[in-house]
Amino acid sequence: MTYFTDAAFGTGEALCGLLFITVIVQLLFCLYQYGTESSRRRRIVNAALLIALAALMSYARAALHFPEDYPLAVPCAVLALIAAVAIVHAAAGFVREYRESRSRLTPDSIRQALDDLNSGICFADADGRIVLINRAMADLTSGITGSYPRVIGEIDDAVRSLPRAEAAPSAYRTPGGSVWQTDTETLSAPGLAGFTQMTARDITELYETNERIIAENEKLAEANDKTKQMYERLSDRIREQEILELNAPAGQILPCGRSRESRGGADGPRAVSADEQARHVRVQRGRGLSRHG
Numbered sequence: 066m067t068y069f070t071d072a073a074f075g076t077g078e079a080l081c082g083l084l085f086i087t088v089i090v091q092l093l094f095c096l097y098q099y100g101t102e103s104s105r106r107r108r109i110v111n112a113a114l115l116i117a118l119a120a121l122m123s124y125a126r127a128a129l130h131f132p133e134d135y136p137l138a139v140p141c142a143v144l145a146l147i148a149a150v151a152i153v154h155a156a157a158g159f160v161r162e163y164r165e166s167r168s169r170l171t172p173d174s175i176r177q178a179l180d181d182l183n184s185g186i187c188f189a190d191a192d193g194r195i196v197l198i199n200r201a202m203a204d205l206t207s208g209i210t211g212s213y214p215r216v217i218g219e220i221d222d223a224v225r226s227l228p229r230a231e232a233a234p235s236a237y238r239t240p241g242g243s244v245w246q247t248d249t250e251t252l253s254a255p256g257l258a259g260f261t262q263m264t265a266r267d268i269t270e271l272y273e274t275n276e277r278i279i280a281e282n283e284k285l286a287e288a289n290d291k292t293k294q295m296y297e298r299l300s301d302r303i304r305e306q307e308i309l310e311l312n313a314p315a316g317q318i319l320p321c322g323r324s325r326e327s328r329g330g331a332d333g334p335r336a337v338s339a340d341e342q343a344r345h346v347r348v349q350r351g352r353g354l355s356r357h358g
Contacts, residue, residue, distance in 0.1 A: 069137045069144060070128060077129040080144050084122035087148040091115045094155040101166045111158065118151055185245075185265035189217035193261070205245065205265055217261055221249070224265070230272060244272040 069077060095111050125144065128137035167174075176197075179186060185202030189195050193216045206214045209223040224247050227237035236246045245265045252260045 067141050069125065069139050069141055070132050072141050074129070076141060077125070080141060080148075081122065081126050081129060083145065083148045084118065084125055087151045088115065088118045088122050090152050090155045091118055094158050097159065098162055101162050102171065103162055103165075114151065114154075121147070183267060187214075187217065187220065187263050189261045189263070191259035193217050196260075202263075202265055205239070208239065208241070217263055220263060221247075236268060236272065243267055243269040 067076075069080065072080075091111070092115055095108070095115055098108055098111060121144075124135060125137060128135040176199075179197070179199035180201075182199055182201060185199060185205050187195055187198035187202045195214060195217055198214070202220065203213060206220050206223050209227065210219065214220050214223075224237055224245070227239060230236035230238050230244045234246075235248065236244050238244050244267070246268050247263065247265045249261065249263045252258065252262055
């Protein structure tokens with residue numbers, strides 16, 4: 066086992082360089098940790114580790130150049146292992162702190178979550194001053210008025226200045242053609258009493274779909290009315306034809322239900338045979354008996 070004092074100069078330089086890299090990595094980790102809401106205990110532990118690594122690097126470099134004055138009877142493998150463990154510790158700390166910061170609720174994370182919504186939302190205090198507004202609501206208002214809203218009344222006035230969409234309650238059509246539905250609510254939860262919440266939802270697709278359904282229903286109703294009228298006219302014609310057949314003399318009625326004069330062609334009216342007349346009379350009598358029965 067080779068000790069640091071007895072190692073070759075090149076090996077000592079390599080170990081000192083490895084320790085220097087370890088100190089830099091640990092320093093970056095401490096700076097990143099102070100930028101997050103990490104616990105105080107973790108910060109103190111990592112700051113102490115940084116100081117210890119920096120002291121070890123300085124002593125190793127002094128022992129490399131002045132081995133008689135600064136003896137370092139530590140195996141080279143142990144120094145390399147210390148540096149490797151410190152680097153792995155810092156890397157794992159980076160990952161842990163990043164994951165915790167992503168899952169931790171902070172004012173910035175709440176604002177980012179609200180800005181990611183497709184719907185607009187804003188909160189105002191008892192005096193109407195906006196204390197929180199997301200990007201969708203700000204873009205909606207500025208697209209109408211051309212300015213950023215400061216009080217909730219500006220948003221309400223801007224939305225109400227738009228033409229209403231009649232097929233949906235509290236819905237308005239923007240100059241761009243989209244349809245937005247707004248809702249205002251006064252909060253009463255503990256700590257939020259007196260605050261006002263206003264939301265705006267983009268219902269363009271739902272609204273247009275509903276309009277298409279209404280138009281299709283109107284077309285179906287119109288087609289249904291026409292069908293009913295057709296059946297009523299057909300029923301009237303059948304009834305009239307039956308009355309004519311019952312009241313007409315037997316010799317003037319053909320099996321097809323027309324008078325002999327109506328069947329005249331180029332050669333004049335066609336004569337009806339006695340057999341045809343007798344057969345048709347039996348048919349007419351059978352109809353009459355069935356109706357009177």
